Amino acid sequence: MLKNFTQSLRIDVTPQALRLLRVRRWSKAAPELLAEQPFAPGPGSAFAVGSVATAASLSPNAVAEVFAGALAALLAGQQAAGSAACFVLSDELVRLWQVTPPVQAARLADLEGATALRFHTLYGETPAAWHVSADWNAAAPFMAAAIPRLLKSVIDNSAAQHGLTVTAVLPNFVAAWNRHAGDLKNGAWFGVAQANVLALAACEGGQLRALRHIAIPHGADHYWLTQAAQREALLLGLEPPSLIQLSGEVPAALAKPASSDKHIATAALGAAA
Incomplete structure (x- = not known):
């Protein structure tokens, strides 16, 4: 059960660190930074506390490996259980690309096929290891985003362990566009x-x-x-x-x-x- 409908949590995931922010619903105010936890793999353990300024920039798979420990450290003492949380991933950890719909596309499967083909053309691999979402449009070019399935799975599982209700896992650009496109x-x-x-x-x-x-x-x-x-x-x-x-x-x-x-x-x- 969600404990507060007037606010939620935003957790930024970058190649260097996690950041915990409080978001006031129905408010234009900037989110409030509550805590920050760098990724710092240490000897003999998967995770050690470090400095954000000196934290290494990790790959998506490396972030997935240390994510659970980092989230536990980030949420320590925050009484976050029962909160709604949106996870916002740095664009460096995801893939964003534009897709031109096929001529006379009539089904979602047509758009999904075009999206997968464009992904393969750009990145030289199939999107099998990626969770793909898009602003599907059969009449005009649209944007697509892909999040590593491994990282998304780790986020979902770790959030559940801490009693968080995940409302979204999305790229930083998409989060900003959703908020400001109307402005x-x-x-x-x-x-x-x-x-x-x-x-x-x-x-x-x-x-x-x-x-x-x-x-x-x-x-x-x-x-x-x-x-x-x-x-x-x-x-x-x-x-x-x-x-x-x-x-x-x-x-x-x-x-x-x-x-x-x-x-x-x-x-x-x-x-x-």
Whole structure:
């Protein structure tokens, strides 16, 4: 039985650490950080406490190996049993791609087949080891996401052991898009910053046209973002945006107004919940 309908938990899963946040329902306020637990495999044990600043960046399979111990350490003393929890995975741990539906696609199976074929083309393997979900659309290109089945299984099992009710396991970009898509202005693009990577979503007519992950350099500013967006627009055959609305760990310089009218303007949307 859920113990509190006015709030829930969000657990961020990155290649370096877990983060526990409290989310207030029906509120635009940013989630409140409650605890953080780095992944730090230690001698003689699968998990040892370490520093987030020095934690190694782990692969999805390595994260799965140490996840149970890390979650136990994260939740220690938090009285989380009975809470609803959403697990948000760093984009580095998942795969995101765009699918063009087959001509005259009439069934979900047609879209699933096209999604699997595109996955194989991009990554050189079948999606058998991945849990695939998508914004299925037979009339227009759509986005698909894949989470490693092993990692998802470990998350589900570990959460159950701690009395958590899992409401979702999804990529960071998807969580941010679900929260903010309705707030995007006409002609704007959308960006989600996390761990020095910007997930830049090119939008047209209110629809997501393409998603690119771009490394954020030290000192990133409006000049850098303008150059990056203009380059992506050229590759996609789109008009550059007049505004990029940003969410997540936005660099300080990009949280300020642009210093030149030659630069693309930015606006903050806050964190995903």
